[in-house]
Amino acid sequence: MALRYALLAALQEEPATGYELTQRFRTYLAHVWNATHQQIYRELGKLHDEGLVTAETIAQSERPDRKQYRVSEAGETALTQWLATPQPRPATRDPLLVKLFAGDNLDARVMARELAELRQQCEQRLAAYREMERTWFRDPGSVPRRYRLQYLALRRGILGAQSWLAWLDEAEREFPSTDDS
Amino acid sequence: MALRYALLAALQEEPATGYELTQRFRTYLAHVWNATHQQIYRELGKLHDEGLVTAETIAQSERPDRKQYRVSEAGETALTQWLATPQPRPATRDPLLVKLFAGDNLDARVMARELAELRQQCEQRLAAYREMERTWFRDPGSVPRRYRLQYLALRRGILGAQSWLAWLDEAEREFPSTDDS
DNA sequence: ACTCCATATGCACTTTGTTGCATATCAAGG
DNA sequence: CCTTGATATGCAACAAAGTGCATATGGAGT
Numbered sequence: 001m002a003l004r005y006a007l008l009a010a011l012q013e014e015p016a017t018g019y020e021l022t023q024r025f026r027t028y029l030a031h032v033w034n035a036t037h038q039q040i041y042r043e044l045g046k047l048h049d050e051g052l053v054t055a056e057t058i059a060q061s062e063r064p065d066r067k068q069y070r071v072s073e074a075g076e077t078a079l080t081q082w083l084a085t086p087q088p089r090p091a092t093r094d095p096l097l098v099k100l101f102a103g104d105n106l107d108a109r110v111m112a113r114e115l116a117e118l119r120q121q122c123e124q125r126l127a128a129y130r131e132m133e134r135t136w137f138r139d140p141g142s143v144p145r146r147y148r149l150q151y152l153a154l155r156r157g158i159l160g161a162q163s164w165l166a167w168l169d170e171a172e173r174e175f176p177s178t179d180d181s
Numbered sequence: 182m183a184l185r186y187a188l189l190a191a192l193q194e195e196p197a198t199g200y201e202l203t204q205r206f207r208t209y210l211a212h213v214w215n216a217t218h219q220q221i222y223r224e225l226g227k228l229h230d231e232g233l234v235t236a237e238t239i240a241q242s243e244r245p246d247r248k249q250y251r252v253s254e255a256g257e258t259a260l261t262q263w264l265a266t267p268q269p270r271p272a273t274r275d276p277l278l279v280k281l282f283a284g285d286n287l288d289a290r291v292m293a294r295e296l297a298e299l300r301q302q303c304e305q306r307l308a309a310y311r312e313m314e315r316t317w318f319r320d321p322g323s324v325p326r327r328y329r330l331q332y333l334a335l336r337r338g339i340l341g342a343q344s345w346l347a348w349l350d351e352a353e354r355e356f357p358s359t360d361d362s
Numbered sequence: 363a364c365t366c367c368a369t370a371t372g373c374a375c376t377t378t379g380t381t382g383c384a385t386a387t388c389a390a391g392g
Numbered sequence: 393c394c395t396t397g398a399t400a401t402g403c404a405a406c407a408a409a410g411t412g413c414a415t416a417t418g419g420a421g422t
Binding site for chain 2: 005079091096101150153160
């Protein structure tokens with residue numbers, strides 16, 4: 001359900017094509033809502049059928065045609081309504097933690113490698129978030145509200161990554177890395 | 182995919198009925214993998230069809246029959262194999278953060294209420310985790326490995342909840358609660 | 363020449379999770 | 393007496409997300 005509203009919100013910031021939206025979801029929306037291009041195109045089609053967005057085809061020589069979408073009035077109404085509805089928290093489902101419940105069948109070296117990979121991923125993400133923080137939100141007080149809210153989402157990404165790193169510090173004591181990378 | 186392995190891991194700790202498993206998933210597995218009883222029964226059926234678990238029907242007077250499942254050898258093999266396979270991290274999809282990207286359409290009072298609810302939820306969960314910590318893991322060093330790993334999962338729950346509370350401290354500055362509860 | 367990558371859009375199939383409903387018994391409380 | 397809640401198991405329909413594949417062009421690198 002929320003994908004469509006993520007799309008509407010993104011389109012409201014600026015009209016875009018499916019391709020551009022895909023890029024936004026990969027970059028500065030990755031810590032908020034993940035979606036593939038297939039999912040995005042599919043949902044944009046539905047949104048269009050339901051009249052929540054309008055489409056404009058832009059012909060290009062040298063490149064495939066682009067379809068630019070923008071939010072319709074009905075779309076804005078739908079978005080506003082959804083915003084006012086409290087959303088249930090997403091359920092936790094983490095395969096890594098599931099593994100911890102397998103006890104004796106769990107190989108410590110395999111696990112250590114998986115933890116190392118996770119650490120790398122977290123560090124990379126954290127670095128990317130820090131980079132965004134530096135470039136766009138150097139002085140969060142002077143930023144207009146719209147972007148201050150986005151900064152809050154980014155802050156969540158940062159705090160989330162940090163909390164995973166803190167957990168990894170504990171987990172790596174149980175699964176010491178053999179360090180044969 | 183991971184649900185079945187969560188079931189196998191849980192059954193390996195101790196054979197159980199779908200009903201008992203449902204209770205475990207609701208209590209001390211809630212911070213690891215969420216599943217409803219419908220999902221659990223369905224997956225147990227598949228697991229049985231595939232020979233990864235065996236079932237024993239226990240007739241009860243006064244109560245509906247129970248079907249107790251236990252992991253078969255094939256099941257243990259499948260579990261071990263899965264454990265050795267690195268699992269991709271679950272993608273972030275958070276409707277609350279999506280809302281932050283809607284900018285001007287987002288009502289501050291509505292948001293403040295949603296944050297308050299989230300805070301309550303986090304605090305409740307944290308208290309529940311702390312309780313588990315106290316009752317089962319008072320001295321983590323003296324606990325056998327199998328349960329030390331479960332404690333690690335619990336630690337993740339605790340750190341996760343704390344990191345959300347830290348974020349809420351920041352978010353509530355942007356959406357001050359009117360405190361008319 | 364050939365391959366890879368970016369641009370640009372999509373369909374079809376499968377898996378996974380959600381939601382509503384169904385059934386049967388017993389104990390406890392109003 | 394009647395309802396609610398715990399015990400105990402499931403089916404069916406639907407929604408959401410994942411995976412594989414398809415197509416078309418142009419530029420850059422080997």
